[in-house]
Amino acid sequence: MITGEAMRAWGFGFALCLAPAAWAFDPPxxxxxxxxxxxxxxxxxxxxxxxxxxxxxxxxxxxxxxxxxxxxxxxxxxxxxxxxxxxxxxxxxxxxxxxxxxxxxxxxxxxxxxxxxxxxxxxxxxxxxxxxxxxxxKFGAPARPRKPVEFKPFEAGPDSALALWRLAVYRAVIHSASREPQVMSPGWQGSEPESRANLVWNTRVERGDSREAIGMHPPYSPGRTGSLVVEIPLQLPSQPAKLTFAHAVRTPDPGGRGDGVTFRVRAVAWDAPATALGEVLFSRHSNSFVWEEGEADLSRFAGRAIRLQLESHPGPANNTNYDMSYWAEPVLITGTPPPAAPFPPASADSSALGSAGGFEVRLWRGARGLLDAPIGFRKNGRALYMKGFSVRVGGYQLEDPQSPIALKQVSDESDSQKRRVRHRFSHFDLMGELWVDEGGLKSRWWLENAPEPAPWEVTYIEDAAAGPWSGVARRVYASVGNVLEEPQAFRLSFDGHFLATSFVGL
Structure with a gap:
């Protein structure tokens, strides 16, 4: 499977979708x-x-x-x-x-x-x-027992960047008029029926460009307008820290009109009352339909446990029309995160994997093992590079240095036949192998030391794909008779509805 993330790095994009079937039956x-x-x-x-x-x-x-x-x-x-x-x-x-x-x-x-x-x-x-x-x-899905989310500070590492919208630990607090603040259960999202406050956790939104985001609509029931606040509990390291993000609002329907949303970043002590609003670190009223960048300094809370609060308020006029607001990719940055390695690789420090189709295949060392290790295909002065692999476990992309799942250790367990690397995470080991065989580069991925399966909780590899490439693909062979010329960014999956084979040629 080739993901859109990989394809965007190639400079192409395409959207593959199927219209839903219209079912009709003869009268009885x-x-x-x-x-x-x-x-x-x-x-x-x-x-x-x-x-x-x-x-x-x-x-x-x-x-x-x-x-x-x-x-x-x-x-x-x-x-x-x-x-x-x-x-x-x-x-x-x-x-x-x-x-x-x-x-x-x-x-x-x-x-x-x-x-x-x-x-x-x-x-x-x-x-x-x-x-x-x-x-x-239409009986609905059977009730799935969910493991309660423990609301406790997530420990942010030093000199790191943490994608907050990917955390499972958060909660919403609804502050509306003529009613006591309502503290929702950790992990709640959806629409609260009385105030109509709405929260969508970790969605993707197009506002000038496509980004992952938290969607928040402040309460708008008559007489119950107010703020929707999302709290993220954090234990900050003893070094400077800041929050970076972008924000925007939804586009009105034809003829509709809103006056924007007030976006605020607050911080309050971890042990403060559950309904307490913290110190304002950022405030901006905006009616922008494209992303506007924002930043809040958290350095004064270094070494402390806090509840970081993202607040969406209808603004001074209390106008809630079209107030669906989006917080795009809020990232907690502590200290000085290590810079990303250059790609394509600038160093000659690489090792040979073999020869595939007349191309020399070489591997460079990555900071996250094989997940971000550049792989080069070189022949007659020409070169094409691939930046590691994209692997998803538990909903998290393991190649992403901002992932909430921390990579603890990388160890080389290679033998004379295959390059094998153990990636040790908090609750499992991700194993990866690379080798050249039958004229091509092959890889294999599996988990070791994973938790025992429990009802509705099974740790497994959900997706594995090639990482971004250094060149632009001019043609993609996507199964028999499906040839994409000069494609743009797209996602191509395989099942009975989309594609009858998992093979894709470039």
Missing amino acids: VDAAGPLTVRIAGPSTLSEAAPAPYAVVIESKADSAISGRLRVAVIDGWTATLGSAAEFTVPARSTAKVDFTVTPPASAFAAHYPVHVFADFAYEGAQLTVHPVLIVET
């Missing part, structure tokens, strides 16, 4: 001879409980017609007609027979058929009418 009506039979009842069920239905039989015959009804369902569903299995419909009239259908609690969110068969004799012939009703179940 059928006819034979003089009878028309219809199934009446709900086409959508929201719970696994008996639901009322009816068979409506309309006759155009000049005399009464009698017959027998049958109902058929599948996958553990049940249907009951009782003693009403026999029916009689008077001449040129209509009859109705009631029954119930009960889906099992194990039913999926899917479409299920309810079959009705009406068997009868007419003018010496045996006839059957067979309408089918398609019932959609």
Whole structure:
């Protein structure tokens, strides 16, 4: 799989998407001879409980017609007609027979058929009418037991950069008029029904360019306007620190108009009351639809445990129209983080991996092992470089030095055949291997020393892909018959809907 992150580094982009299918079914009506039979009842069920239905039989015959009804369902569903299995419909009239259908609690969110068969004799012939009703179940996903998020300070390392929007430890506090501040549970996001305050944690937003962000709409119910505050608990190291970020607001609908949002950065002592608002370190009222950069100095809190507060307020006019606000990529910078290694590599200090397709393949040392190690393909004075690999575990990109999962140690465990590196993180070891074989560079990734699986909590490699490249791809062969010429940035995944193969050629 080639990710958009890798492709953007190549200077190309493309968006691959599929329009949702428009599902439609024939009406639950059928006819034979003089009878028309219809199934009446709900086409959508929201719970696994008996639901009322009816068979409506309309006759155009000049005399009464009698017959027998049958109902058929599948996958553990049940249907009951009782003693009403026999029916009689008077001449040129209509009859109705009631029954119930009960889906099992194990039913999926899917479409299920309810079959009705009406068997009868007419003018010496045996006839059957067979309408089918398609019932959609919308039971919702089963409740997943979630491990409670412990709200405690996250220890920020010295001389580092930390992506705060990727932390799992945060909480929201809603400050609205005519009501005591409401402290939400750690990890909460969504819409609070009374105040209508809304929080979206770690989304991606386009405001001039695409960035990861925290989406916040301050409360806007009548008489309950106010601020939405997100608190991030931090233990700061004993050195200067600052917060960098960008902010913007949503674009109004045609004819709509808002007056912007006041963005504030605050800090309060860790042990301050839960509803306390901290000292204002940054404040700006903005109605910008493109990112505006911001910065707040946290140095006076060095060595202390604090609750960093990001506040979105409707502003001096208390106008909440179009006040969905975005905090883009807030990063906590402590001390002096090490600079990123130059890419393509400027040093000649590299080791040979072998030869692939006539190209010499060489590996440079990376600060994060193989994750950011440059790999070069060189031939006749030409060179193409790849910057390591992109690996995601637990929702975190392990190659990112700003990741909340700290890389503790990198150790070389290579042998004469393969370059093998152990990347030791807090709760698991990421193993990576590189070797040249059959005319190509190959890699393998796996986990060791990972926690034992628990319900809904399994540590595994969610994605692994090539990192950014130093050149621009002019052509991408994305399965049979799919050739992309001069592509722009795009994400290409493989499954039954998108791509029938995992192979992509460049």
